[in-house]
Structure formats: C-alpha cells, structure tokens
Amino acid sequence: MEICFKNKRALVTGAGKGIGRGIAVALAKCGASVTALTRSQADLDTLKQEVPGIETICLDVHDWDKTNEVLSPLPPFDLLVNSAGVSSGESCLEVSAEAYDNVMMINHRAILQITKIVAKGMIAKGEGGSIVNLSSIASLQGLTNHAVYASSKGALDSYTKVAALELAKHKIRVNCVNPTVVLTPMARKFWAQGEMRDAMINRIPLGRFLEIEDVVNPVIFLLSDMSAMINGITMPIDGGASAALV
Structure with a gap:
C-alpha cells in the first residue's frame, strides 16, 4: 500500500541535514x-x-521566546517530526554544565516546547495527528562516553510515553524511533574505521550501520495511518542489537 499525505501539513525540525532532511x-x-x-x-x-x-x-530552538513567536501563529500541522538533536562525548567523570545545558536544551526541552505548540494546533483543528521523536539506541543500551547524550534520549523516551497517554484522547499519536549509528556524511568519517567502529558493528547482528533511509522509512510508517494503533512506543532500529543481552 502506498503512503500518501496529500492535504497534510508536516513540520520537521533538524531538517537541514542527515535524517531530518531525508524525512522532509x-x-x-x-x-x-x-x-x-x-x-x-x-x-x-x-x-x-x-x-x-x-x-x-x-x-535556533535554544531560544524559547523566539520559538513561541515563530511557531505559535502558524496554521495547524497534522504531522510533526522532532529530529533536531545534538551529541556530546563526555564520560560520567567529565560532564560539564555547558555540555549538559546544550544537549538537554536541544534534545529534550526544545522537543517539549515544539510538541506543546504543535499539539495545541492539532487539538484546535480537531482532526488528530501523528508525532514522531528521534531518539537513540543510547537510551536503551549503555554507551560509554555519552553520559549527557544518553540521559537526554532516555528523558525523551519517557516524555514520548507521557505525551502518548495525554494526547491520545485528541486522536494524536506520539511515538519514538531509536536508531543505532546512522551513516550521515559526518558519521561516515567518524565511523569509517578503528576499534570503536569494530566494537559497535560487532554488537549489530545484521552486521552493518544504518543508512539514512533505514530511519526515514519507519518514521514515514509511524506518521501514516498504516500505524493507526501504534502509540507510545520506542522502536529500536538497530539490526537486532537490542535483542541481545550483551
């Protein structure tokens, strides 16, 4: 069955590069x-x-007031993808206030704010909607040297479940996808070779990292009516990595 979003309005954050751009x-x-x-x-x-x-x-969604000013007057959206996100490589012993504030601001607070604005528009329109948040396998498995990043994605997973429960009465579904390493142009350079790459690949039963379309396709499915009874999930996209207790 072909997925069609004719007459649907969609907002995609983080749409300039990588996964967000592919989704847009x-x-x-x-x-x-x-x-x-x-x-x-x-x-x-x-x-x-x-x-x-x-x-x-x-x-820049760091700016709470500007975000309200820009997004609140827009006509209602039917679909929202919260794809904007940043990473940070500190270990538990290296966490800084600056890293915490920056990562949590983008990966968590901005998503709460944008979802609030868009969901209010969906409710006012009265036709329901679908929201997908871009999380990470780092929220489901320990990932060394990602203390703040993993924490932000764990918080996002929990928020997704709360929003799914609260917005369901308005026929608004909220779900999360949790990819492992995605080979965006930047990631290809970082994960091209080395012990870290090999260790990560060895945790993936299907034996490879993700291409952008490996994330785009599940997101499109979750936004569509083909997933009409899927709500409040965290969907690992990891080639089976989360199936193993290793």
Missing part, C-alpha cells in the same frame, strides 16, 4: 505540505533547491 524530502514526495526547520539558512537554501515547494524556517 520523503514527506514531500508522499504529498505532504512540508515546513522544514533548522538553524542554518545555507542548509535550508539547498533543501529549497532540492524540493522547490517546501516551506522553510530558520530558527
């Missing part, structure tokens, strides 16, 4: 009217060239 492009191909949000105007310009009909918003 896929939604447009499925007929949605897509609004792409990121903090880099240059990324939005190239996205606009790739998908001429896409709407773009250049916004």
